[in-house]
Amino acid sequence: MERGFREAYSIGNLVERGNFLSFIFEGLQKAFQLIFSLNKEVFIIVLFSLKVSGIAIFLASLSGVPLGFLIGVKNFRWKKFTVILLNNALAIPTVVVGLIIYSFISRVGPLGYFGLLYTPTAVIIGQYFLATPIIIALTHSAIQGIDTKVRHTALTLGSTEIQAAWAVVKEGRYAIMSAIITGFGRIIAEVGAAMMLGGNIKGSTRTMTTAISLETSKGEFGFGIALGIILLLISLSINVFLSYIQSKKL
Amino acid sequence: MNKYVLLRIEKLKKIYNNRLVLDIPSLAFEQGKIYAIVGPNGSGKTTLINILSLLDIPDNGKIFFQGKEIKNISKNDLLKIRRQITLVHQKPFLFQTTVYNNIAYGLKIRRTSYSEQEKRIKEVLKIVGLSGFEQRESNQLSGGEAQRVVIARALAIEPNILFLDEPTANIDKRYIDAVERIIKKINHELNNTVIFTTHDLSQAYRLADTIISLLDGRIIQHIPENIFKGKIIQENGLQWCKITEEIKFALVSKRRGYIYIYIAPSDIILSNNRFSSSTQNSFMGKVTKISEHNHLIRLAIDIGVELVSVVTRDSFLKMNINIGSTIWLTFKASAVKCF
Numbered sequence: 288m289e290r291g292f293r294e295a296y297s298i299g300n301l302v303e304r305g306n307f308l309s310f311i312f313e314g315l316q317k318a319f320q321l322i323f324s325l326n327k328e329v330f331i332i333v334l335f336s337l338k339v340s341g342i343a344i345f346l347a348s349l350s351g352v353p354l355g356f357l358i359g360v361k362n363f364r365w366k367k368f369t370v371i372l373l374n375n376a377l378a379i380p381t382v383v384v385g386l387i388i389y390s391f392i393s394r395v396g397p398l399g400y401f402g403l404l405y406t407p408t409a410v411i412i413g414q415y416f417l418a419t420p421i422i423i424a425l426t427h428s429a430i431q432g433i434d435t436k437v438r439h440t441a442l443t444l445g446s447t448e449i450q451a452a453w454a455v456v457k458e459g460r461y462a463i464m465s466a467i468i469t470g471f472g473r474i475i476a477e478v479g480a481a482m483m484l485g486g487n488i489k490g491s492t493r494t495m496t497t498a499i500s501l502e503t504s505k506g507e508f509g510f511g512i513a514l515g516i517i518l519l520l521i522s523l524s525i526n527v528f529l530s531y532i533q534s535k536k537l
Numbered sequence: 538m539n540k541y542v543l544l545r546i547e548k549l550k551k552i553y554n555n556r557l558v559l560d561i562p563s564l565a566f567e568q569g570k571i572y573a574i575v576g577p578n579g580s581g582k583t584t585l586i587n588i589l590s591l592l593d594i595p596d597n598g599k600i601f602f603q604g605k606e607i608k609n610i611s612k613n614d615l616l617k618i619r620r621q622i623t624l625v626h627q628k629p630f631l632f633q634t635t636v637y638n639n640i641a642y643g644l645k646i647r648r649t650s651y652s653e654q655e656k657r658i659k660e661v662l663k664i665v666g667l668s669g670f671e672q673r674e675s676n677q678l679s680g681g682e683a684q685r686v687v688i689a690r691a692l693a694i695e696p697n698i699l700f701l702d703e704p705t706a707n708i709d710k711r712y713i714d715a716v717e718r719i720i721k722k723i724n725h726e727l728n729n730t731v732i733f734t735t736h737d738l739s740q741a742y743r744l745a746d747t748i749i750s751l752l753d754g755r756i757i758q759h760i761p762e763n764i765f766k767g768k769i770i771q772e773n774g775l776q777w778c779k780i781t782e783e784i785k786f787a788l789v790s791k792r793r794g795y796i797y798i799y800i801a802p803s804d805i806i807l808s809n810n811r812f813s814s815s816t817q818n819s820f821m822g823k824v825t826k827i828s829e830h831n832h833l834i835r836l837a838i839d840i841g842v843e844l845v846s847v848v849t850r851d852s853f854l855k856m857n858i859n860i861g862s863t864i865w866l867t868f869k870a871s872a873v874k875c876f
Contacts, residue, residue, distance in 0.1 A: 436626075436630045437630070437632070439592060439626065439630075440626070440630045440632075441642070442592060442619070443590065443592065443623050443624040443625075443626075443691075444623060444642055444643035444646070444690065444691075444694060445616070445619055445620035445623070445643055445646055445647060445694060446646050447616060447646075450646050454632070454642075457632075458632055458633060461633075
């Protein structure tokens with residue numbers, strides 16, 4: 288009897304495996320159809336994701352690079368503590384960031400008045416707070432390594448303090464660029480904050496990652512895989528670009 | 538040649554971690570001369586050159602540039618002074634760009650016109666023997682080339698005083714000669730004051746008009762060769778200064794404990810064989826370095842520690858000394874000065 292059960296079990300397994308393969312195959316087929324036919328819905332989602340993450344990373348760079356620079360060059364009382372805090376911030380789960388911002392911008396929150404929840408702005412705010420600590424922390428470590436040498440060299444050549452600071456930033460340009468790209472890589476691929484703050488509203492706040500999780504749970508694997516492939520291609524190109532920049536020697 | 542005092546310091550003191558690292562009553566540098574600051578590691582050379590080049594500030598004392606004290610002057614005036622001097626660091630640092638852009642940096646911030654920039658960059662690269670290197674990326678240069686580009690970058694801004702911190706410490710032996718020639722040339726052709734630090738005394742002799750000798754942050758009158766730190770001991774009814782386990786010099790002194798001693802190179806008598814004398818200070822050693830300066834031959838001899846002696850050219854030739862030769866050194870106990 289036991290033998291019969293085993294046989295039955297393995298046959299069932301085989302059937303399931305067959306289903307699984309055909310279902311992956313169908314998913315891929317559909318995905319390529321969607322991509323190559325330039326499916327409007329897919330591309331609206333991709334463009335929205337790129338736009339939101341692009342704006343978020345732009346704003347995060349504007350504040351993160353100068354802050355990272357200042358923490359790198361200035362000596363202040365809580366410097367060590369600040370750096371530890373920043374490095375911790377790199378590992379904060381995205382849903383926690385989502386949760387905190389949610390509590391601020393939801394109807395009952397202190398910023399509820401602005402009605403930001405479930406708008407693209409909310410997603411941008413979430414991603415901004417995810418990317419900024421990364422940019423600050425990586426800019427800081429980039430600047431710290433080169434600060435004294437570059438600053439002294441610039442000063443001995445007759446620069447003012449401001450010109451010397453600019454020389455430091457210029458010298459750290461590749462490291463700063465890779466800080467920004469790393470930040471972009473994190474926010475384009477995150478799902479927690481975008482889901483909680485944007486609400487995954489079709490045509491309004493649906494990003495690649497929130498769409499993938501929704502479509503997969505609906506059983507629309509083709510759509511999910513199509514977006515997954517595009518997301519993979521984007522992160523692959525980000526990484527290729529990043530290693531190119533890093534190969535320029537830091 | 539116009540020999541007026543360009544830079545002067547008075548009662549300079551610098552303290553690091555509650556330790557007095559520099560204590561210099563006064564020091565003056567004249568226009569158009571080459572100065573070498575010599576001393577062992579940790580003697581305060583780099584601290585002094587950083588203060589002189591206005592990168593570091595002393596805890597006490599005054600600095601005068603062209604007769605004017607640098608204190609409580611406006612930022613603008615300070616910048617004007619800083620732009621007349623420059624320091625080349627011990628480890629050459631180049632910006633990550635082309636040789637051209639590196640040299641142009643100091644000129645750009647002085648708003649020098651592009652045509653003038655181009656002209657000067659060409660000139661200075663020629664001086665350092667790197668014509669045609671304009672478009673090279675800085676990370677493609679060898680250590681010696683990088684050092685020369687750094688000097689060219691400093692020369693391009695036509696400084697009144699050029700400071701060099703250990704200009705040949707970090708470069709390949711092959712390039713030392715080239716860098717030394719450049720230092721001479723800058724001084725001869727451009728009449729710049731050059732102040733450099735070195736721990737290589739023979740380099741100081743080759744290049745400098747004046748040698749400033751530092752030991753433990755103080756200027757000492759002796760050239761820092763044949764200077765040793767040791768402990769006074771009594772043995773066989775005589776007084777000795779024990780330098781290492783094996784080496785001790787007989788001396789006459791009322792001092793106790795650890796002291797510095799100095800033996801003038803001209804007080805050391807050289808001989809091919811040991812000769813009988815009343816002195817206890819007789820050692821056998823091997824010649825390690827031979828150099829010529831002002832018609833005198835300087836010999837570095839290893840007796841367990843390095844001692845330097847000077848002989849005339851004639852006696853040098855008569856004694857038939859080569860590197861590796863074994864010779865005897867003799868000096869009186871009274872030749873061992875302590876301070």
